[in-house]
Amino acid sequence: GAVVSQHPSRVICKSGTSVKIECRSLDFQATTMFWYRQFPKQSLMLMATSNEGSKATYEQGVEKDKFLINHASLTLSTLTVTSAHPEDSSFYICSAQGLAGIFSEQFFGPGTRLTVL
Amino acid sequence: GQQVMQIPQYQHVQEGEDFTTYCNSSTTLSNIQWYKQRPGGHPVFLIQLVKSGEVKKQKRLTFQFGEAKKNSSLHITATQTTDVGTYFCAGSTGNQFYFGTGTSLTVIP
Numbered sequence: 001g002a003v004v005s006q007h008p009s010r011v012i013c014k015s016g017t018s019v020k021i022e023c024r025s026l027d028f029q030a031t032t033m034f035w036y037r038q039f040p041k042q043s044l045m046l047m048a049t050s051n052e053g054s055k056a057t058y059e060q061g062v063e064k065d066k067f068l069i070n071h072a073s074l075t076l077s078t079l080t081v082t083s084a085h086p087e088d089s090s091f092y093i094c095s096a097q098g099l100a101g102i103f104s105e106q107f108f109g110p111g112t113r114l115t116v117l
Numbered sequence: 118g119q120q121v122m123q124i125p126q127y128q129h130v131q132e133g134e135d136f137t138t139y140c141n142s143s144t145t146l147s148n149i150q151w152y153k154q155r156p157g158g159h160p161v162f163l164i165q166l167v168k169s170g171e172v173k174k175q176k177r178l179t180f181q182f183g184e185a186k187k188n189s190s191l192h193i194t195a196t197q198t199t200d201v202g203t204y205f206c207a208g209s210t211g212n213q214f215y216f217g218t219g220t221s222l223t224v225i226p
Binding site for chain 2: 034036041042043044045046093095105106107108109110111
């Protein structure tokens with residue numbers, strides 16, 4: 001099946017610093033990538049949807065200046081958590097959707113565990 | 118806003134018992150997908166249902182999409198310890214998927 005990687009898998013940073021998370025589709029071109037946040041034992045909360053070459057669409061309540069998303073190519077999307085604070089600590093997961101369109105399954109990355117001290 | 122609820126939130130079963138999780142949407146869905154997330158892992162795609170009233174089977178798993186396309190269910194027959202994990206439905210109303218609240222399944226050997 002299709003493989004999506006995320007880097008880093010785990011990051012610990014100080015409050016006020018910025019953290020960049022990369023999401024790559026390794027063996028397919030992803031027209032759409034999704035960024036989710038998951039709190040312990042809770043569901044995935046969609047943060048934003050990004051299409052290659054265009055601005056990301058953010059869900060209500062998600063600060064676009066806080067969570068910068070760049071989808072530079074059909075295989076790479078990045079999420080930058082700017083000026084991170086302890087409440088930003090969470091599990092961030094990306095997923096990628098192939099060229100078949102809106103009815104394609106999503107392939108998930110392994111996730112990034114962010115801890116802000 | 119779009120809401121996709123799942124019940125139950127938690128389910129403990131003895132190995133060999135059946136298990137069902139239900140997914141309900143506040144609005145009509147274009148399609149629904151089911152994912153399984155093992156403890157410490159990431160969601161893995163199981164299946165997609167598109168047609169009203171559709172039923173699909175994967176070995177011991179039976180997936181159903183309601184006639185009104187607002188609800189779905191996942192039924193596991195004779196659970197095994199390998200079935201442990203959280204099962205999420207994800208409904209689409211356009212070009213976005215909204216995940217259900219999930220059902221965490223524990224199988225007691």
